[in-house]
Amino acid sequence: MASSSSPSQIICVSFNQDDSMFSVGTKDGFKIFDARNGRLCYEKNLGGFNIVEMLFGTNLLAIVGTGEQPAMSPRRLCLFNTKTGASKRDLNFKTSILAVRLSRKRLVVVLQDRTFVYDLNSTTILDEIETVPNTKGLCAFAPNSEECYLALPASTSKGSALVYKASKPELICQIDAHQAPLAAMVFSLNGLYLATASEKGTMIRVHLVAQATKSHSFRRGTYPSTIYSLTFSPSVDLPDVLVATSSSGSLHMFFLDASRNARRQANTLLSSVIPGSVTDALDPPNHHVIHHVVTTDIKSCLAVHSVENSQNSSKFPALKTVIYIVTHDGYFREYLINTTKSNESSWFLVRELNLLDSCSGSPKQNDQHID
Secondary structure, rough: OOOOOOOEEEEEEEEEEOEEEEEEOOOOOOOEOOOOOEEEEEOOOOOOEEEEEOOOOOOOHHHHEOOOOOHHHHHHHHEOOOOOOOOEEEEOOOOOOHHHHHOOOEEEEEEEEEEEEOOOOOOOEEEEOOOOOOOOOOEEEOOOOOOOOEEEEOOOOHHHEEEEEEOOOOEEEEEEEEEOOEEEEEEEOOOOEEEEEEEEEEEEEEOOOOOHHHHHHOOOOOOOOEEEEEOOOOOOOOEEEEEEOOOOOOOEEOOOOOOOOHHHHHHHHHOOOHHHHHHHHOOOOOOOEEOOOOOOOOEEEEEEEEEEEEOOOOOOOOOOEEEEEEOOOOOEEEEEEEEEEOOEEEEEEEEEOOOOOOOOOOOOOOOOOOO
């Protein structure tokens, strides 16, 4: 999504499907970076961009302009080939495009009151989903899952989501997650879990999609805060961690590993006799915070690069988590967070890059970003 309040040139930020690369859209054009080494792989100056989405490490991009250039209307989606430097296909819509998601088989385009699902190769419309007013273009997509799960808001008054199979496409279930409207949601790598946060931002919940039930509930804080980015670690089973950034400028890391959440079994027993609002407060407190990671109220985009278990005989092995953060004030940061067997954490900043610096990453115009 575009940043309407950022004082910088950055309008949008997005990681690709395996978090190995990220794109930055500015008022002048867009840039593609390799997240693993910070190298600027490709840049194009075509005017402002609201959306720049990659397809893994291929030459295909889905881009949407801000409208400053006649050919870059916010109602036009351009499938752009970085190898040729030209459009492969344009798709035009009646209203502004608010979000785009890609998988190897599907293209999802989110408008304010409807969402389109396309076959990516033929750009044939497979489904047109009428939605509640979705002014923020909120959606979650699981491009690495076999079914290409898609989640969209189900209400403007409460935090409910409709989950679809974009591969079919068909509606699977409705998940009622929060009392307040949704502000963020994300699937795990395999699409089996959906994490959500409401506009209050005090609680973050994880749901088992197949059963439309809550599996975890975490308290981010007592005071309201806008969740800017929410992401799971890249695990094919139950992810190890869930990470979030918010308008408070802090980074929050939550453990999903049941062995670390020793209180969960007791809470499950209590939940049958204690109201949900109370058991939420009793849910596992395995919550680690890094303060002042981002300037307050500056938007950010997260990716968990890796989570490694230290080899030891402890019941609770130590974890090493590598996290990438791209901020809308123009910085890329890599953090290493160490969590000990006693659930104590330490962290340090591994790298910081100025993405708006013309010398950053030794850029070369029109380099391909294909792997």
